Amino acid sequence: xxxxxRTVHSADGLPLAVFEQGDPAAPTVLMVHGxxxxxxxxxxxxxxxAADHHVVRYDVRGAGASGVPAGRDGYRLEHLAADxxxxxxxxxxxxxxxxxxxxWGSLQSWEAVTEPGxxxxxASYTTLSGPCLDHMGFWLRARFRxxxxxxxxxxxxxxxxSWYITAFHLxxxxxxxxxxxxxxxxxxxxxxxxGVAPRAGHPQPTLRQDAVRGIELYRANMRPTLxxxxxxxxxxxxxxxxxxxxxxxxxxxxxxxERWVPNLTRRSLNASxxxxxxxxxxxxxxxxxEFTARTGAGQKAGPPEDGRLVVxxxxxxxxxxxxxxxxxxxxxxxxxxxxxxxxxxxxxxLASLVGPAAHAYRVDVSDGAAVDxxxxxxxxxxxxxxxxxxxxxxxxxxxxxxxxxxxxxxxxDVNLWGVxxxxxxxxxLMTERGEGGHIVNLASAAAYxxxxxxxxxxxxxxxxxxxxxxxxxxLAPAGxxxxxxxxxxxxxxxxxxxxxxxxxADQQAAKQQRASKLYARRGFPPEKVAAEIxxxxxxxxxxxxxxxxxxxxxxxxxxxxxLLRLAARLNVG
Amino acid sequence: xxxxxxxxxxxxxTEADLGRFRETQQLAYHCAEQVAAWIEPGVTERQATxxxxxxxxxxxxxxxxxxxFAWFGDRTAFRHFHTPLQFFAGGRKxxxxxPYVLDCAPVVDGYTADIGYGGKVGENPLWxxxxxxxRVYRELILRExxxxxxxxxxxxxxxAQIAAHGYDNRHRVYPGRVIGHQVTxxxxxxxxxxxxxxxxxxxxxxxxxxxxxxxxHGRSPLWADGRASRHAPTPGLWAVEPHIGFRDVGIKxxxxxxxxxxDAYWLDDDLxxxxxxxxxxxxxxx
Numbered sequence: 001x002x003x004x005x006r007t008v009h010s011a012d013g014l015p016l017a018v019f020e021q022g023d024p025a026a027p028t029v030l031m032v033h034g035x036x037x038x039x040x041x042x043x044x045x046x047x048x049x050a051a052d053h054h055v056v057r058y059d060v061r062g063a064g065a066s067g068v069p070a071g072r073d074g075y076r077l078e079h080l081a082a083d084x085x086x087x088x089x090x091x092x093x094x095x096x097x098x099x100x101x102x103x104w105g106s107l108q109s110w111e112a113v114t115e116p117g118x119x120x121x122x123a124s125y126t127t128l129s130g131p132c133l134d135h136m137g138f139w140l141r142a143r144f145r146x147x148x149x150x151x152x153x154x155x156x157x158x159x160x161x162s163w164y165i166t167a168f169h170l171x172x173x174x175x176x177x178x179x180x181x182x183x184x185x186x187x188x189x190x191x192x193x194x195g196v197a198p199r200a201g202h203p204q205p206t207l208r209q210d211a212v213r214g215i216e217l218y219r220a221n222m223r224p225t226l227x228x229x230x231x232x233x234x235x236x237x238x239x240x241x242x243x244x245x246x247x248x249x250x251x252x253x254x255x256x257x258e259r260w261v262p263n264l265t266r267r268s269l270n271a272s273x274x275x276x277x278x279x280x281x282x283x284x285x286x287x288x289x290e291f292t293a294r295t296g297a298g299q300k301a302g303p304p305e306d307g308r309l310v311v312x313x314x315x316x317x318x319x320x321x322x323x324x325x326x327x328x329x330x331x332x333x334x335x336x337x338x339x340x341x342x343x344x345x346x347x348x349x350l351a352s353l354v355g356p357a358a359h360a361y362r363v364d365v366s367d368g369a370a371v372d373x374x375x376x377x378x379x380x381x382x383x384x385x386x387x388x389x390x391x392x393x394x395x396x397x398x399x400x401x402x403x404x405x406x407x408x409x410x411x412x413d414v415n416l417w418g419v420x421x422x423x424x425x426x427x428x429l430m431t432e433r434g435e436g437g438h439i440v441n442l443a444s445a446a447a448y449x450x451x452x453x454x455x456x457x458x459x460x461x462x463x464x465x466x467x468x469x470x471x472x473x474x475l476a477p478a479g480x481x482x483x484x485x486x487x488x489x490x491x492x493x494x495x496x497x498x499x500x501x502x503x504x505a506d507q508q509a510a511k512q513q514r515a516s517k518l519y520a521r522r523g524f525p526p527e528k529v530a531a532e533i534x535x536x537x538x539x540x541x542x543x544x545x546x547x548x549x550x551x552x553x554x555x556x557x558x559x560x561x562x563l564l565r566l567a568a569r570l571n572v573g
Numbered sequence: 574x575x576x577x578x579x580x581x582x583x584x585x586x587t588e589a590d591l592g593r594f595r596e597t598q599q600l601a602y603h604c605a606e607q608v609a610a611w612i613e614p615g616v617t618e619r620q621a622t623x624x625x626x627x628x629x630x631x632x633x634x635x636x637x638x639x640x641x642f643a644w645f646g647d648r649t650a651f652r653h654f655h656t657p658l659q660f661f662a663g664g665r666k667x668x669x670x671x672p673y674v675l676d677c678a679p680v681v682d683g684y685t686a687d688i689g690y691g692g693k694v695g696e697n698p699l700w701x702x703x704x705x706x707x708r709v710y711r712e713l714i715l716r717e718x719x720x721x722x723x724x725x726x727x728x729x730x731x732x733a734q735i736a737a738h739g740y741d742n743r744h745r746v747y748p749g750r751v752i753g754h755q756v757t758x759x760x761x762x763x764x765x766x767x768x769x770x771x772x773x774x775x776x777x778x779x780x781x782x783x784x785x786x787x788x789x790h791g792r793s794p795l796w797a798d799g800r801a802s803r804h805a806p807t808p809g810l811w812a813v814e815p816h817i818g819f820r821d822v823g824i825k826x827x828x829x830x831x832x833x834x835x836d837a838y839w840l841d842d843d844l845x846x847x848x849x850x851x852x853x854x855x856x857x858x859x
Binding site (some may be wrong): 018318321325343347349350353354495 | 700702736739820
C-alpha cells in the first residue's frame with residue numbers, strides 16, 4: 001500500500017511532507033522519525049499498523065521532502081513541537097492522536113507531550129530511545145548533586161554512550177565526516193553495529209543532506225535545554241519502550257521518570273537502536289497496537305497495567321501466590337498454575353482484585369507433556385510471557401539411606417524436572433518471540449547449605465541453582481535474564497506438606513507440625529520473598545539469597561566451606 | 574490427664590439472661606449502624622468514637638467493657654501497629670473508598686455485649702470480597718465449636734481457612750493474639766465508666782477474677798492459639814472476633830456465641846453483617 005502524500009504548512013511557513021495510510025476513520029497514529037532518518041524508517045511499523053489504524057508519518061523539518069529552516073533557531077524544540085501539532089490538526093482535526101516516536105523524533109515529541117494541555121490533542125505517546133531533554137536535565141542535576149557511586153556509574157555510562165553528541169558540536173568536522181564518507185558507509189554501520197540487514201530503499205537517498213542539516217538539531221537544543229531544564233510533567237499516558245541493546249540511550253536515563261509521567265507504562269524490547277524499527281517492526285507495531293487499544297478505551301481509572309505477562313507455577317499458596325499478587329499489583333497480567341486448581345483460582349481472583357484480570361490453570365509441573373501443553377495454551381490465550389517464575393516445589397526430609405527410590409523420584413520430578421520443563425517450554429517461546437524476558441527459578445538456601453537430613457531436597461535445589469547458572473549464559477544473547485532465588489526459612493505451607501523418610505504417618509504429622517511451628521516462629525512472610533523476586537526481574541540479579549540465614553550461609557560457604565560441611569552432620573533440617 | 578477430667582461447669586445463664594444479652598448486643602449494633610450512616614469522608618477516628626459513645630450513653634449504657642474503638646484505612650488491618658497504644662482512636666481522617674471498623678462493648682445492668690462492625694465509604698472492591706468471605710468464618714467457627722473441638726484447634730482451623738483464602742490473620746495483633754474472650758454478667762462494684770488502659774475498671778476486676786478461677790480449672794477465659802486454650806469450649810458466652818486482612822483492608826465481626834453443655838449457636842442472627850450476606854446471596858441468585 002503506497003502512502004497518500006500531502007503537504008502541511010508549519011506555523012512559520014515551512015512545507016512538511018506528510019504520508020498517510022490506512023482508514024482515516026480508524027484511530028490516528030502519528031509517527032515521528034529520528035536522526036538521520038526520514039519517515040521511511042517507519043516503513044515496516046506503518047505497514048503493519050495500517051491494517052487497523054490511520055497511520056500518519058511526516059518528514060521533520062530539514063529532512064527528506066520537507067522544507068529546510070533558514071537558520072539554527074529554526075531547529076529549536078518549540079518549532080518541532082509546533083510542527084507535530086500542525087500535522088496532528090491537519091490529519092485528525094478534533095480527535096486526539098496517538099504519537100509514536102524514535103530517537104530525535106522522541107525528543108521533539110516529548111516537547112509536545114509535556115506542553116500544558118497536551119492531553120487534549122495527544123491520546124497516548126509511545127517513545128523509543130529518546131528522553132525528554134528537560135527531564136534529562138533534572139536527571140543529570142540530581143546525579144551531580146548526589147554523586148553516590150551508583151549515580152557516578154550512571155553518569156559515566158551515559159557519558160560514554162553520548163560521545164557523538166559532543167562530536168556533533170565540533171564545527172566543520174561533524175558535517176565533513178558525514179559528507180566525506182560516513183553517509184556512504186552508513187549501510188555498513190547499520191549492518192555491523194546495529195544488526196540491520198541492508199535492503200532496497202534504505203537508507204533514504206537524501207541521507208547525506210539530512211544528516212548534515214540534522215546536526216543543527218543537536219546544536220540548537222542540547223546545551224540550552226540541559227543547562228536550564230524546565231519542570232515538564234504530563235498527563236498523557238506514556239509507553240516507554242527500552243531497547244536493551246541500545247548503544248546511545250541507556251536504561252538508567254528513565255530512572256525516576258514517574259515523577260514527571262504519572263501514567264507510565266514500561267516495556268522492554270531486545271533490540272538495538274535501529275534494529276527495533278528496521279528488523280522488528282511488527283513487534284513495535286504490536287506494542288503500539290496494544291497501547292492505543294488500552295488508552296483509547298479510556299482505561300485510565302482502572303488498576304495500572306504495565307502490559308507484561310507473568311506466569312507463576314505453584315501459585316496456589318505461599319511464595320507462588322504472594323509472587324503472583326506482587327506482579328499483579330505492579331500492573332502485570334498474571335497467569336497462575338497449581339496442582340490444586342481451586343487454590344490457583346483463588347490466587348487469580350485475588351490478583352484480579354489488585355491488578356489486571358488474572359487466569360488460573362491446573363498443571364502438574366513434573367509432567368513434561370502437560371507443561372508443554374500449558375505453554376501452548378498460555379501463548380494462544382494470553383501471548384508469550386515476559387516473566388516465568390518456576391516456583392512449584394515440594395519439601396522432603398530424610399537422610400540419604402532412609403530416602404526411598406520413590407521419594408527421590410518425587411522430589412526430583414517436581415523440584416528439578418518441574419523447573420526443567422518450565423524453562424524448556426517457556427524459554428523456547430521467549431527466544432522465538434525475540435523480545436527477551438526473564439526466568440526466575442526458586443532454588444533454596446539448601447542449594448548451598450548441605451545437611452544430612454535434606455539429601456534429596458538439597459540435591460534437587462542445588463541442581464536448580466546450577467541449571468539457572470547454565471541457562472543464564474545460554475539465554476543472555478536472547479535478552480532473557482535468569483535469576484535463582486534462595487529464600488531460606490519462610491513461613492509457608494511447604495512445611496505442612498513436607499514428607500519425611502522412615503517415619504509412620506503419625507510421626508510425620510507431628511514432625512510437620514513441629515516444622516510449621518518453627519517456621520511460623522521465624523515469621524518471615526512470603527510477601528518479602530515475592531518483593532525480592534519482583535526486584536530480581538527488574539535488576540536481573542543472578543542469585544538472590546533472601547533471608548538472613550540464606551545470606552549468612554552463602555557467605556559462610558565461601559569463607560569456610562569446611563565449617564558448613566561439618567554443620568551438615570548435625571540433625572537439623 | 575487432669576485437664577480433661579476437670580468437671581465442665583454448667584451453663585450459667587437463663588433464657589431471660591440471654592434475652593438481656595441479646596438486647597444489649599442489638600443496642601450496640603444499632604448504635605454502630607447509626608454511626609455508620611452518619612460517618613463521611615473527613616471524619617476522624619476520635620470523632621467517630623465520640624459519636625459512638627454519645628449514642629450508646631443516650632441509649633442507656635452505663636459502663637463499657639472497653640472504650641469504643643474506630644479504625645480507618647489501613648488501620649483496619651492493623652498495619653504498622655507496634656504498640657498497643659496504636660489501637661486507640663487517633664486523628665486519621667476517613668477518605669473516599671476507605672474501609673473502617675467500629676468496635677464497642679457496652680454494659681447495661683451488668684449484661685455485656687462486645688461487637689465489631691466493618692464498613693466502607695464509597696467503592697472498595699477488596700472490601701466487598703473480604704466482607705463476603707467473612708461468612709465462611711462465622712460458619713466454620715460454629716461448626717467447630719459444635720463439634721466441641723479444643724479452642725486452640727478451632728483457632729488453627731480459622732488460621733488454615735485464612736491461609737486458603739490468601740488473607741492474613743489480624744486478630745493475632747490483639748493483646749494475647751485472642752480471637753475471642755468469655756463474657757459474663759459483670760457483678761463487680763468498682764466505679765462504672767472509669768477505665769484503665771481502655772478497659773473498664775469493672776471489666777478488669779471481673780476479668781482478673783475469671784482469669785484466676787478458670788486457670789485453676791485448666792481453662793482460660795481468653796481464646797487464643799496457645800497451650801492455655803487447649804480445652805473444649807467452656808459453656809457460657811463467648812465474644813468471638815475473627816479479624817481478617819488483605820493488603821490495606823481489614824474487616825471483622827464480633828458477636829456473642831452461646832456455648833451450652835452440648836451445643837452451640839450464635840446468640841442472634843439478626844445482625845448487619847448476616848443481613849448483608851443474605852441480601853448479596855439473594856442478588857446473586859436473582
